[in-house]
Amino acid sequence: MTGAGKRRLLLLCLMPALIQINNGCAKVRFNPAMLEKQSPGDSNVDLSAFEEMQQLPGTYRVEVVLNNRRQETRDVTFFQQDDGEGKQTLQPCLSADLLANYGVNVARYPLLQQENGCADLSQIADARARLDVNTQQLILSFPQAELNHSARDAVPSTRWDEGISALLLNYRFSGAHSEALQAHRRNNDSQFLSLQPGVNLGAWRLRNYSTWSRNRQSDAKWDRLYTRAQRGIIPLQAQLTLGESTSPTDIYDSVSFRGVQLASDDDMLPDSLRGYAPIVRGIARSHAQVNVYQNGNIIYQTYVAPGAFAISDIYPTGSSGDLYVTIRETDGSEQQLVVPFASVPVLQREGHIKYSLTGGQYRNSRNNTTNKMFIQGTGIVGLPQAFTLYSGTQQAENYHSLVAGVGRNFGQIGALSLDATIARSKLADRQGTQRGHVWRLRYGKNFIGTGTNLALAGFRYATKDYYSLDEVLDSYEDGESAIWERRRQRAELSLTQNLWAGAGSLTVSAVNESFWDNDRRVRSMNIGYNNSWRGISINLNYSYNRNTQLGYSGKKSGREEQIMALSLNMPLSDEGNNTWANYQLNSTRHGSSSQSVGLNGTLLDDKNLSWSVRQGYTNRNGGSLGSADIDYRGGYGQADAGYAWDRNSRRLNYGISGALVAHHDGITLSQPLGETVALVKSPGIGGASVENQTGVITDFRGYTLVPYVRPYRISELTLDPLTLPDTVELAQTSSQVIPTRGAVVRADFSGRLGQRALITLTRSNGQPVPFGATVRPEDDNSDYSSIVGSDGEVWLSGLESRGTLLVSWGSDADKQCRASFALPDSGEDMHLLKAICR
Known part of the structure; x- marks a missing residue:
């Protein structure tokens, strides 16, 4: 309980002795005679505020609620004001600018702002303000006509926080030692390091992404994926990017470039007016290494257990472009599959415009910047009658392209878009100009009655002389392989089907x-079934792949692969479900199969230590297989390790990841950071956990980082009161932040550090200090104070072991005194003592 809450509780306990009820009216009043009996001569203590069941004037930390919608938590100063009927009410001092931030149309009322900086709410008819002491809320009520029209979840841009200046570094280091158990195979050691340093300065974000890799068969290699500076342009609802990045994918495929880009940022829109990275699904036959490539770069590497897996935390280097996945088994064999990268639907709301302008030097698939310049522009506009028009162009020295299309939401029929792209190309190794065009049809429908979500896409390349921008510009680069085959058509299907109640769901x-x-055809398909019953989950997956390839290498795989996987998961503990038992079965078309049983779970109070063990058998060459893995997520980072074995090899893999942020108050370590983060500042309060954040606790200085915060949205961060030290009392346990994209925003928590005591104050004449007197420590420069109860009791926190209290119940010298105190060295959480006020 906060200090303010304890003082209110103390007052409520003491009030009955001081209240008398008048049968002729409902008004409650304090009897001054009670004070006269306790403290003769002190009946003139002003208790009018308590007679009206109000708090005293002053500054309070409250949650502001406007028309039943929470706005923010802030310090608000309250003053007494005559309500016109002879009653004194407690009114907040809110500026007109603050009301405008809450959506009040203050422009209609030029006399609203007063000279003292407070808005005169009486200027707005039926506007009301009320302090609810019990809930610590400021309740504001305004007629709907006096509010600016906005989406129900909109947050005014004036409240967006660009954050603090800071240096950032994300890191991930992983490695593995593989020991071959067969004479014709070699042992191997491999390491992978990714670094993402950055600088925040005002609204600007400077970011770099570099990787280092090494294994026994090849030399160490550094790759720089990008370096760029970015900032939001709020009036345009867009992001300005300078440096190396990728173009948007609403109309064209993503193109890597070094240059400048201005593109709409839909995250600046509220959720009700408007996002996505693909999930990679596959089936591993053994404890396999999974590598994910995009545009020829390895962007993700992990190790998975046998059976079906799903990777949902990929950080693509671009917002589209197929992902090529290699599943490397322990016996050295590989699976290769293609994951289509779905884009944001092209349809827009009526009146909304989405655009992008990109220009600069083209970067090829090896992230090398060329001397080939290009420009690209796209635009999408929402029209009445559920229509959307879109168009775009790409222009370079040897390439010219134009696309135009239309989309419409047909209601029960579904949504459809159709576009055509024409291109004129001149390849480096071919004579003349090639002309081609491609048609693209996209369809989407959510069948609510059957629980079916269907998305289809079809591409028809009318001629083989259609080339994309990157294909043409790559042809001019030394070392690029010739374009040896042309796509004729492509079809994509994505389906999710919710079955009847209790029957689970199906994905295709x-x-x-x-x-x-x-006559080569590429086919890739994945079918999955999921269900749960009384805590037991079942997952059944089927994967089919034929002629899949890593498109940047031209390497073919003519064989056909089919794998079936079954997974069962059952909780072994009722409370918290900390331990699970699981069973997995994998079977291929060629007759090889494996099965395993395992246990996995979480440990520690915050469940931030996860573990798993598994033992199985495979009929492929015979033999057992198994693994053990552990992963720890702490306040300073994350660490993982695993050991796997089978007939062919043994492998030990390990990894550490984390981040550090250097800011004005020092350096703070944390778990790996997302794009937008919050710095929790609670000086001196170490070991406090942030609620709903696994392993996120304040360091010895009282700082920590919340690694994922949504940009342009209200995020409320709360310190768990149960993890606070006994010597800490917070003014509030929650703090709201509204960051812009890429910001490091600060969430401040102020508290009182020190001992707590209930002190009975008496004056030199033996009488208790009057009820309602205020008390504060002499060496405390804050606004902190406590109120004396009926018998001179006062609750105080944040005390030193000894000191002096300043007591006041009026402005005259005879209504003030000082009391010295010394707390006993008893080791108790709370002290009871007496002190004389002189």
Whole structure:
């Protein structure tokens, strides 16, 4: 309980002795005679505020609620004001600018702002303000006509916080030692390091992404994926990017560039007016290494257990472009599959415009910047009658492209978009100009009655002479392989089906491609079924892949692969479900199969230590297989380790990841950071946990980082009161932040550090200090004070072991005194003592 809450509780306990009820009216009043009996000569203590069941004037930390919508938590100064009927009421001092931030149309009322800086709410008819002491809320009520029209979840841009200046570093280091158990195979050691340093300065965010990799078969290699500066342009609801980045994918495929880009940022819109990275699903036959490539770069690496897996935390280097996945088994064999990268639907709300302008030097698939310049522009506009028009162009020295399309929401039929792209190209190794065009049709429908969500996309390349911008510009680069096959058509399917009650759900994704001048077809499909019953979950997956390839290398895989996987998971503990038992079965079309049983769970109070053990058997060459893994997420970072074995090899893998942020108050370590983060500042309060954040606790100085915060949205961060030290009392346990994209925003928690005591104050004449007197420590420069109860008791926190209290119940010298105190060295959480006020 906060200090303010304890003082209110103390007053409520003492009030009955001081209250008398008048049968002729409902008004409650304090009897001054009670004070006269206790403290002769002190009946003139002003208790009118208590007679009206109000707090005393002053500054209070309250949650502001406007028309039943929470706005923010802040310090508000309250003053007494005549309500016109002879009653004194407690009114807040809110500026007109603050009311405007809450959505009040203050422009209609030029006399609203007073000279003292407070808005005169009486200027607005039926506007009301009330302090609810019990809930610590300021309740504001305004007629709806006096509020600016906005989406129900909109946050005014004036409240967005660009954050503090800071230096950032995200890091991840992983490695593995593999020991071959067969004479013809070699042992191997591999390491992978990713670094994401950054600088925040005002609204600007400077970011870099670099990786280092090494194994026994190849030399160490550094790759710089990008370096860029970015900032939000709030009036345009857009992001300005300078440096190396990728173009948007609403109309064209993503293009890497070094230059400048201005593009709409839909996250600046409220959720009700408007996002996505793909989930990679597959099936591993053994304890496999999974590598994910995009545009020829490895962007993700992890290790998975046998069976179906789903990777949902990929950080793509661009917002589209197929992901090529390699599943490397322990016996050295590989699976390769293609994951289509779905884009944000092209349809826009009526009146909304989405745009992008990009220009600069083209960067090829090896992240090398070329001397080829290009420009790209796209625009999407929402029209009446549920129509959307969109268009775009790409222009370079040897490439010219134009696209135009239309989309419409047909209601029960679904949503449809159709566009055509024409291109004129001149390749480096071919004579003349190639002309081609491609049609694209996209369809989406959510069948509410059947619980079906369907998305289809079809591409028809009318001629084989259609080339994309990157294909043409790559042809001019030394070392680039010739363009040896042309896509003829491509079809994509994504389906999610919720079955009847208790029957689970079904997901299907598929890709089919054909090419000009050859009969090669690429087919990739994944079917999954999921259900749960009394805590037991079942997952059944089927994967089919034929002729899939890593598109940047031209490497073919003509064989057909089919894998079936079954997974069962059952909780073994009732409370908290900290331990699970699981069973997995994998079977391939060629007859090889494996099965395993395992245990996994979480440990520690915050469940931030996870573990798993597994033992199984495979009929492929015979033999057992198994693994043990552990992962710890702490306040200073994350660490993981695993050991796996089978007939062919043994492997030990390990990894550490985390982040550090250097700011005005020092350096703070944390778990890996997302794009937008919050710095919790609670000086001197170490070991406090942030609620709903696994392993996020304040360091010895009282600082920590919340690694993921949504930009342009209200996020409320709360310190768990149960983890606070006994010597700490917070003014509030929650803090609201509204960061912009990429910001490091600060969430301040102020508290009182020190001992707590209930002190009975008496004056030199033996009488208790009058009820309602205020008390504060002499060496405390804050606004902190406590109120004396009926028998001279006062609750105080944040005390030193000894000191002096300043007591006041009026402005005259005879209504003030000082009391010295010394707390006993008893080791108790709270002290009871007496002191004389002179």
